[in-house]
Amino acid sequence: MVEHESPDQPRRGALKRQEIAGELRSQILAGTYGNGALLPGENELAQRFGVSRGTIRRALGSLAEEDLIDTQTGVGSFVTFDGQPLGAESSWGHAFAVIGAAVQAEIVRAQLVVDPELAASVSSAGMEFLALDRVRRLADGTAVSLERSRVPAVGRIADVPVEGLVGDSLTATMAEAGLTPARGEQWIAVAPLEPADAELLGRRPDEAFLHAVRISLDAEGRFAEKVTSWLDPKRFRLHTAFGGAR
Numbered sequence: 001m002v003e004h005e006s007p008d009q010p011r012r013g014a015l016k017r018q019e020i021a022g023e024l025r026s027q028i029l030a031g032t033y034g035n036g037a038l039l040p041g042e043n044e045l046a047q048r049f050g051v052s053r054g055t056i057r058r059a060l061g062s063l064a065e066e067d068l069i070d071t072q073t074g075v076g077s078f079v080t081f082d083g084q085p086l087g088a089e090s091s092w093g094h095a096f097a098v099i100g101a102a103v104q105a106e107i108v109r110a111q112l113v114v115d116p117e118l119a120a121s122v123s124s125a126g127m128e129f130l131a132l133d134r135v136r137r138l139a140d141g142t143a144v145s146l147e148r149s150r151v152p153a154v155g156r157i158a159d160v161p162v163e164g165l166v167g168d169s170l171t172a173t174m175a176e177a178g179l180t181p182a183r184g185e186q187w188i189a190v191a192p193l194e195p196a197d198a199e200l201l202g203r204r205p206d207e208a209f210l211h212a213v214r215i216s217l218d219a220e221g222r223f224a225e226k227v228t229s230w231l232d233p234k235r236f237r238l239h240t241a242f243g244g245a246r
Contacts, residue, residue: 020049020059028063102139105168108200109133110161112153122215122223128153130160132170135200143201146230152223154179174224181216181224188212190233197230210236 024039040048045056111131119127132149149170151157155177156166166173174180191211198205210231216224 016049016051017055017059017062020045020051020056021062024059024063025066103136103144104139105134105136107132107134107165110164112158112161113150115150118150118226122226124152124223126152126154128158130157132160133200143203144232144235146197146201148228150226152179179224180218182219184214184216184224186212186214193230201230209233 039045039060042053042056042060046053049056109131110133113129113131114127115129116127118124118129129150130153132151134147134149135143136145136147137143151170151174156163156173157177157179160173166176189211190208192206193201193203193209195205198207201209203209210229210233212227212229212231214225214227214229216226218224
């Protein structure tokens with residue numbers, strides 16, 4: 001049986017598109033998305049509003065016509081673990097939980113440090129940082145990553161060496177201190193493990209690992225976190241997608 005489109009369907013679609021564009025417009029003008037910030041992806045917006053990606057695309061197109069946003073063919077990259085995307089999560093602990101990976105984090109260092117070089121490189125207002133180093137292990141004890149986080153020692157973050165993390169989560173601790181990553185950049189290369197890092201990971205020195213450096217900023221563009229990671233290339237991969245609207 002052939003189904004014919006109701007005459008009201010195009011009108012309802014247009015109204016929905018206008019509703020979505022109106023809500024996003026209000027958020028942009030209110031500063032929820034600052035200049036240069038990325039809007040959520042099409043899939044996320046489609047799920048949020050319960051519509052198709054085509055409707056989202058048309059809503060974004062109307063905002064672009066108003067010069068409120070720039071739409072462009074973009075390139076997105078993210079890390080996968082055993083083929084499952086870890087995405088752009090600010091917390092890999094949360095990302096691992098989302099994909100159901102049995103990976104536990106072991107804190108090997110939690111210390112306040114003064115680092116003028118880091119402060120200058122990221123334009124940080126202060127020179128004191130929390131140095132939090134963690135090894136992530138599988139259930140059998142095999143280490144799959146080493147992550148060295150450096151976070152401004154403000155508010156609750158400065159208490160971590162004595163009080164520990166809020167809910168065993170650096171992300172939650174940063175949020176309590178009013179420090180929430182909103183955007184950033186990441187660089188990934190292949191490099192040999194340095195002796196000290198190889199010892200922590202239980203690997204041989206000079207073994208090739210993925211070496212990642214990620215710098216996150218908050219919504220106002222202030223430095224939030226630098227993470228230097230060593231990732232087992234047998235478990236982690238870099239996935240790149242291109243050609244979609246951003």
